Amino acid sequence: MxxxxxxxxxxxxxxxxxxxxxxxxxxxxxxxxxxxxxxxxxxxxxxxxxxxxxxxxxxxxxxxxxxxxxxxxxxxxxxxxxxxxxxxxxxxxxxxxxxxxxxxxxxxxxxxxxxxxxxKKEVKISKSIRVLTKEFKVFINGQLINFSPKEYDLLLYLWENKGVFLSREKIINHVWGFDYYGDPRTVDTHINRLRNKIINSDVLIENKRGRGYRFTDENKNQI
Missing domain, CATH: 3.40.50.2300 (Response regulator)
Known part of the structure; x- marks a missing residue:
């Protein structure tokens, strides 16, 4: 390379x-x-x-x-x-x-x-979410949805760790970088934006106090 x-x-x-x-x-x-x-x-x-x-x-x-x-x-x-x-x-x-x-x-x-x-040219996050990685495009139920760079990175990071709770610290280190010194609650803001964009998909973002956030199937309730 x-x-x-x-x-x-x-x-x-x-x-x-x-x-x-x-x-x-x-x-x-x-x-x-x-x-x-x-x-x-x-x-x-x-x-x-x-x-x-x-x-x-x-x-x-x-x-x-x-x-x-x-x-x-x-x-x-x-x-x-x-x-x-x-x-x-x-x-x-x-x-x-x-x-x-x-x-x-x-x-x-x-x-x-x-x-x-x-x-990876294409990633199937779920039945309803498809990502074209070379074009940085996200399709939900066949419709192109606009994602900011950080929302895009956050989506892929949660998907790569589906089922695993990720703390704010882990998310910041991976998505924002180890040298990020801003407000850690920016994670919560971006999670809320991401939830709104995938609301009609077949996945949910759960959160659990003291443990963090994770991707899960649509048939589970948010904690």
Missing amino acids: KLLIVEDNIDLNDMLKLFFSEKGFTVIQAFNKDQGLNLFYDRSPDVIILDLNLPDGNGLEICHEIKKNSQIPVLILTANSSSEDEIYGLKSGADDYVSKPFNLEILYLRLKTLIRKLD
């Missing part, structure tokens, strides 16, 4: 290349915006790690350009940890967002999650 790393810090770029090469990736290095875009078109990578602050432009410009032409997963790296920067990144089409400094193994796990979604 080809990984394009767009990072102007030479030492960090080389460290990432060594680490991901040992994980089995074919690593392509770029050190500025123009080089990153040229290699994207010339080498057709499968996944991209993209620094937000580049010497010849903003990484979001690259992300926007990439997402206009493909559904390649893009993980943004940045020294800025503000929620405003994260929002801008996700609005530009980024699939995940990691703040520096970071743990390499956690970065690898986050990248693997993006790749796993890419590998």
Whole structure:
């Protein structure tokens, strides 16, 4: 699998290349915006790690350009940890967002999650819910339903752990990331939105005090 790393810090770029090469990736290095875009078109990578602050432009410009032409997963790296920067990144089409400094193994796990979604073209969550993962589209009873990126990730995470109660902490670490420091009750807000969107499907989201949330069949009552 080809990984394009767009990072102007030479030492960090080389460290990432060594680490991901040992994980089995074919690593392509770029050190500025123009080089990153040229290699994207010339080498057709499968996944991209993209620094937000580049010497010849903003990484979001690259992300926007990439997402206009493909559904390649893009993980943004940045020294800025503000929620405003994260929002801008996700609005530009980024699939995940990691703040520096970071743990390499956690970065690898986050990248693997993006790749796993890419590998499956279609996921049947239930008889009534179908997900086209390459297009990031969710169909309920044959109708296309609009999901935000976080709602989409939350839906798949609950499905991957169907029947298992997931705590707020686990959900935040998986969906928002280990470096999220916002209000943990954002999970409850997103769960409520998700419930409203799947209300006519054949699955429910249960919650149990002290244990968390889980997917279950329609014939069970919410706790």
